[in-house]
Amino acid sequence: MNMQINIKNDEARMLADEITKRTGETITEAVIIALKQRLKKLTLEERLARIDQLTTDISSRLEEPWKSMDHGDLLYDENGMPA
Numbered sequence: 001m002n003m004q005i006n007i008k009n010d011e012a013r014m015l016a017d018e019i020t021k022r023t024g025e026t027i028t029e030a031v032i033i034a035l036k037q038r039l040k041k042l043t044l045e046e047r048l049a050r051i052d053q054l055t056t057d058i059s060s061r062l063e064e065p066w067k068s069m070d071h072g073d074l075l076y077d078e079n080g081m082p083a
Helices: 010-023 027-061 071-075
Strands: none
Touching: 010 027
């Protein structure tokens, strides 16, 4: 099945043409690569946002002395050696 996407924007077309000229890819290949890269970036941004949300939630539940404790206090003794 042959599907079509029409680019009806001069800037989009100019960018696509520049990429194909530099890479030797077809416009279809260039569009697929660009869309995959954008999707990967969005997925990463979503994951990072979820991690940020979780860490904010976790930190809001901590009580003293854990809330203000430096992580090094948990990992090292008073001589700087691993605990």
